[in-house]
Amino acid sequence: MSKDINCNDAETIKHENSNDILDYIKELGELATGDETLSKYSGILVKFLTEQKVKCFDFRSSSDLKYIGKGSFSTVSSVIFEGRIYALKSLNNNIQMNKTQLKQFTRELMNLYEANHANIIKLHGISRGPMSSNFMLVLQFANGGTLFEYLGKMRRGDLYQISWNILIRTAKGITNGLTHLHKNGVIHRDLHSKNILIHDDEALIADFGLSKRNDELSTSTNNNYCAVGYTDPLFLLQGTKRKRDDKSDIYSLGVLLWELTSGIPPFHDLPIFRKIIQISNNIRPNIVDGTPPAYSDMFIKCWSAEPNDRPSLNEISRKLENLSTESIEFITNKITHNQIETEQHDSKSLDQEHNRANNSSINNNSFTDVVDNETIGNPS
Structure with missing residues (x-):
């Protein structure tokens, strides 16, 4: 159910507004069965966060993706989109995540999106990998590294x-x-x-x-x-x-x-x-x-x-x-x-x-x- 949802789809799907993703899941009805991983929820995350006014980026037409690094749970790349450089953090689909953790994760995403401080990395929005369907964070690009x-x-x-x-x-x-x-x-x-x-x-x-x-x-x-x-x-x-x-x-x-x-x-x-x-x-x-x-x-x-x-x-x-x-x-x-x-x-x-x-x-x-x-x- 969730694998085919991208930013454009999310903008066309509207449900009764809820600020609790677990209530939102109930409203959507039956959720696909399977392992409790991020892959199971990534499409729902895109829909829910888009309805919460979090910007959803569609990078399917971008061809200037540059690899930065890879860790245990994500891959980081840079991309230039509409003349601006962003950092993309693509989270691995196999990250274990049950519903309680999903709720916490969503709350933390909202905290980061709403944070507006000169010394906190800015979350500009979210996206999904065009090929992998991985859930991605669209972040401020830091030109000085770590x-x-x-x-x-x-x-x-x-x-x-x-x-x-x-x-x-x-x-x-x-x-x-x-x-x-x-x-x-x-x-x-x-x-x-x-x-x-x-x-x-x-x-x-x-x-x-x-x-x-x-x-x-x-x-x-x-x-x-x-x-x-x-x-x-x-x-x-x-x-x-x-x-x-x-x-x-x-x-x-x-x-x-x-x-x-x-x-x-x-x-x-x-x-x-x-x-x-x-x-x-x-x-x-x-x-x-x-x-x-x-x-x-x-x-x-x-x-x-x-x-x-x-x-x-x-x-x-x-x-x-x-x-x-x-x-x-x-x-x-x-x-x-x-x-x-x-x-x-x-x-x-x-x-x-x-x-x-x-x-x-x-x-x-x-x-x-x-x-x-x-x-x-x-x-x-």
């Missing part, structure tokens, strides 16, 4: 250097965008340097909840970049029993503030299991020499193991404003392969790391949950 890539351009070999003005501007941008999300009741849940995009040197928060549905997605661990380094320790300790909240976002923000001084992700040279062990045992990355104490004190509080000790976003914003007048020109970091406050470890197999986790303070079931459900890589 924050991870942006910082990488400031490295020369093992030397990273960032101007204080750029650091503060980027930190403010991320904080301002996150403040807007929280004020509108949106928890990101997956902040890391590949979910922050750069456009004209300004930071844009992307991917809050979209295609990630809380902490329920599985993934592989064959990517060196891992979002577990930004993850609230309580989630690492308790697994999916612990839902991420606004304080979890503050923890991730603190790690990002540190990353702006270091130029590298946290625990960048460790395998995923050891990262989990380090963070769960309250080990954090080393402070980069030359970091103003007021700045490092701020991100240290953000990544506190106790959520109630983490500062509010308003407090962080005030401190960043005060720090903007610091009389320093650059932060420089010589990147090593052991920038963590821990002893040197001999090389161990993943099985040995797992055994170590079993003997640590990490609950084994939670440990397995985290490894099985952690989001790795980019795009998501």
Whole structure:
């Protein structure tokens, strides 16, 4: 039923207006049976969102699609449409999605579409793949890539250097965008340097909840970049029993503030299991020499193991404003392969790391949950 619906069809099909997609499904009548996947609902999503005044793009006549990257759950391309460049995020049809998750996903799409902030990626609309029928998000194109890539351009070999003005501007941008999300009741849940995009040197928060549905997605661990380094320790300790909240976002923000001084992700040279062990045992990355104490004190509080000790976003914003007048020109970091406050470890197999986790303070079931459900890589 849903596979043949495109933007033009959606505009001609009208039903009694409902702002709840589950009510909308009931109104449409019997839904095709099959696996609970995005493929089952993609056509209905297009119809429902179009009736909610979300713009639906028809790219069937476009021939200038350019591949950007592929992740576990989507493929990202760029396209020029009516003289404007967009980013297309094509979500895999086999993403698991039941009706409850569909409702949450739809609500998050509406939140993103209605978001209007200089530091949040803009959702311009939706579409469907002309050949694959994949559900696609039509997003603002960020010309500077991810924050991870942006910082990488400031490295020369093992030397990273960032101007204080750029650091503060980027930190403010991320904080301002996150403040807007929280004020509108949106928890990101997956902040890391590949979910922050750069456009004209300004930071844009992307991917809050979209295609990630809380902490329920599985993934592989064959990517060196891992979002577990930004993850609230309580989630690492308790697994999916612990839902991420606004304080979890503050923890991730603190790690990002540190990353702006270091130029590298946290625990960048460790395998995923050891990262989990380090963070769960309250080990954090080393402070980069030359970091103003007021700045490092701020991100240290953000990544506190106790959520109630983490500062509010308003407090962080005030401190960043005060720090903007610091009389320093650059932060420089010589990147090593052991920038963590821990002893040197001999090389161990993943099985040995797992055994170590079993003997640590990490609950084994939670440990397995985290490894099985952690989001790795980019795009998501």
